Amino acid sequence: MTQRSFITTPIFYVNGAPHIGHAYISIAADVMARFKRLDGYDVFFLTGTDEHGQKVERAAAEAGIDPQTFTDQVSADFRDMAVRMGISFDDFIRTTEPRHKASCTVLWERLVAAGQIYLGHYEGWYAVRDEAFYDESELTTLSDGNKVAASGAPVAWVREPSYFFRLSEWQDRLLKLYEDPDFVLPAGRRNEVVSFVRGGLRDLSISRTSFTWGIPVPGAPDHVMYVWLDALTNYITACGFPDTDAPRWDFWPADVHLVGKDILRFHAVYWPAFLMAAGIEVPRRVSASGWWLAAGEKMSKSLGNVIEPRKLAETYGLDQLRYFLMREKPFGADGTISHPALVSRINVDLANDLGNLAQRTLTLIARNAGAVLPTGRATTEDDRSLADAAAALPGLLRERIDHQAFHEALEEVWKVIRAANGYIDRQAPWALAKTDLSRLGVVLRVLVDALRVAATLLQPFMPGSMARMLDQLGVPEDARDFAALATPLADLTPLPPPRGIFPRYVEAAA
Numbered sequence: 001m002t003q004r005s006f007i008t009t010p011i012f013y014v015n016g017a018p019h020i021g022h023a024y025i026s027i028a029a030d031v032m033a034r035f036k037r038l039d040g041y042d043v044f045f046l047t048g049t050d051e052h053g054q055k056v057e058r059a060a061a062e063a064g065i066d067p068q069t070f071t072d073q074v075s076a077d078f079r080d081m082a083v084r085m086g087i088s089f090d091d092f093i094r095t096t097e098p099r100h101k102a103s104c105t106v107l108w109e110r111l112v113a114a115g116q117i118y119l120g121h122y123e124g125w126y127a128v129r130d131e132a133f134y135d136e137s138e139l140t141t142l143s144d145g146n147k148v149a150a151s152g153a154p155v156a157w158v159r160e161p162s163y164f165f166r167l168s169e170w171q172d173r174l175l176k177l178y179e180d181p182d183f184v185l186p187a188g189r190r191n192e193v194v195s196f197v198r199g200g201l202r203d204l205s206i207s208r209t210s211f212t213w214g215i216p217v218p219g220a221p222d223h224v225m226y227v228w229l230d231a232l233t234n235y236i237t238a239c240g241f242p243d244t245d246a247p248r249w250d251f252w253p254a255d256v257h258l259v260g261k262d263i264l265r266f267h268a269v270y271w272p273a274f275l276m277a278a279g280i281e282v283p284r285r286v287s288a289s290g291w292w293l294a295a296g297e298k299m300s301k302s303l304g305n306v307i308e309p310r311k312l313a314e315t316y317g318l319d320q321l322r323y324f325l326m327r328e329k330p331f332g333a334d335g336t337i338s339h340p341a342l343v344s345r346i347n348v349d350l351a352n353d354l355g356n357l358a359q360r361t362l363t364l365i366a367r368n369a370g371a372v373l374p375t376g377r378a379t380t381e382d383d384r385s386l387a388d389a390a391a392a393l394p395g396l397l398r399e400r401i402d403h404q405a406f407h408e409a410l411e412e413v414w415k416v417i418r419a420a421n422g423y424i425d426r427q428a429p430w431a432l433a434k435t436d437l438s439r440l441g442v443v444l445r446v447l448v449d450a451l452r453v454a455a456t457l458l459q460p461f462m463p464g465s466m467a468r469m470l471d472q473l474g475v476p477e478d479a480r481d482f483a484a485l486a487t488p489l490a491d492l493t494p495l496p497p498p499r500g501i502f503p504r505y506v507e508a509a510a
């Protein structure tokens with residue numbers, strides 16, 4: 001039976017335009033989804049938009065349009081961003097869809113039936129920007145007397161009737177979940193979650209009465225559901241909840257929810273607690289990314305320092321941008337985007353290391369080896385060492401990708417690419433072209449085979465460029481998944497004339 005894999009991005013608030021942080025987490029999830037598909041999994045890859053709550057209601061009011069029209073517009077913009085970033089999503093969920101309202105309503109009713117919800121009064125600090133409740137101990141008082149959360153979001157004292165979820169009952173069972181060291185990644189973040197939960201959990205306010213842009217609480221229409229309960233539920237809505245006979249229900253539980261570190265608590269604490277309380281399986285993993293910083297600060301709509309991903313892709317190339325984002329920093333760490341860093345990755349890693357290697361190899365084949373795939377096979381130790389390094393890559397990458405170590409996966413591929421560059425320099429096929437055509441055939445074939453492995457495995461990161469590279473390497477379109485790597489390419493396959501794949505980034509003259 002084919003193995004299934006369900007991979008998710010966070011669903012994005014529609015209070016402003018998409019920025020590079022949204023593109024980043026979507027690209028990371030896309031790399032996983034594409035990787036798993038090429039590895040033979042039946043993949044369900046979900047993204048979408050989070051459209052309720054006070055923050056969105058306010059943004060719509062500021063724009064002077066009604067919330068539904070506003071969310072329609074901004075959600076379409078997020079969808080466009082996803083398409084332009086090459087995100088191969090299978091479903092794009094919007095929390096204003098009827099299927100989602102139905103799903104949240106049933107989940108709520110299940111929690112009520114399980115005795116997990118009660119009516120009380122909420123009195124405490126709320127940050128609209130984070131759509132989060134905070135304890136006094138989590139806040140900092142500014143010199144003007146105003147209080148802010150650790151995220152920098154201003155908080156206001158809120159007092160209203162509210163339904164509560166009995167989160168306090170779930171401490172032990174949550175701690176048990178975290179005993180699986182891979183449930184929350186990376187390890188440092190897992191420790192933060194564990195100490196937060198060990199510190200004791202208070203019941204969670206899960207409804208609001210002070211605004212209306214949300215899903216009504218069943219039987220209490222003056223309350224709307226807390227936007228995080230609503231938002232988190234998207235993951236099961238998309239699997240068909242509450243219809244557990246729906247074809248996609250087989251994808252639940254998710255293999256991994258990719259999230260930013262800013263929203264880890266919601267995913268690693270509240271979400272599994274809601275699910276356990278409703279008798280639904282919990283996700284297998286929550287993996288938290290760091291932030292891309294602009295001038296040392298988190299980029300965010302509220303801070304007004306965002307980088308537009310579509311513009312970056314136009315300037316540098318989509319695959320170049322995708323490569324940079326996956327290579328430049330570990331998934332869990334923070335990083336900075338800068339023009340020089342982008343140019344260096346494009347010119348050194350892509351244009352020189354990989355692009356030139358392919359171009360040199362394919363030009364030699366076109367000019368000196370009859371423009372067909374050479375029939376040679378690895379014979380010397382030098383040949384075999386490169387062939388073996390390439391053959392080991394799929395296994396190494398599987399492990400890295402499974403742990404969201406995208407930068408390490410790329411580094412493993414580049415070790416082989418650098419080894420191939422060393423090999424081509426040592427073997428000097430341009431000289432063999434004059435002296436030993438049979439040896440030339442071996443060297444070129446060893447290079448093509450290594451390039452084929454690299455290009456096949458790099459498809460999830462750079463789908464467009466790697467498709468072009470595989471075309472040039474004579475790899476048939478139906479032989480580009482990982483299983484196909486076991487079958488050698490057909491000798492003497494005619495190869496198209498080589499064309500450069502990664503142009504150097506040249507600064508425009510001042």
Ligand code: MSP
Nearest residue numbers: 010011012013021025050231232259260291292299
């Ligand atoms: N709507 C919630 C998520 C609900 S999921 C059930 C939300 N939306 S958001 O649009 O504000 O941000 C979503 C995610 O975007 C963040 O968690 C993070 O993954 C990503 N990023 C937002 N800013 C970022 C950076 N500056 N850098 C990297 N990623 C960041 O939170």
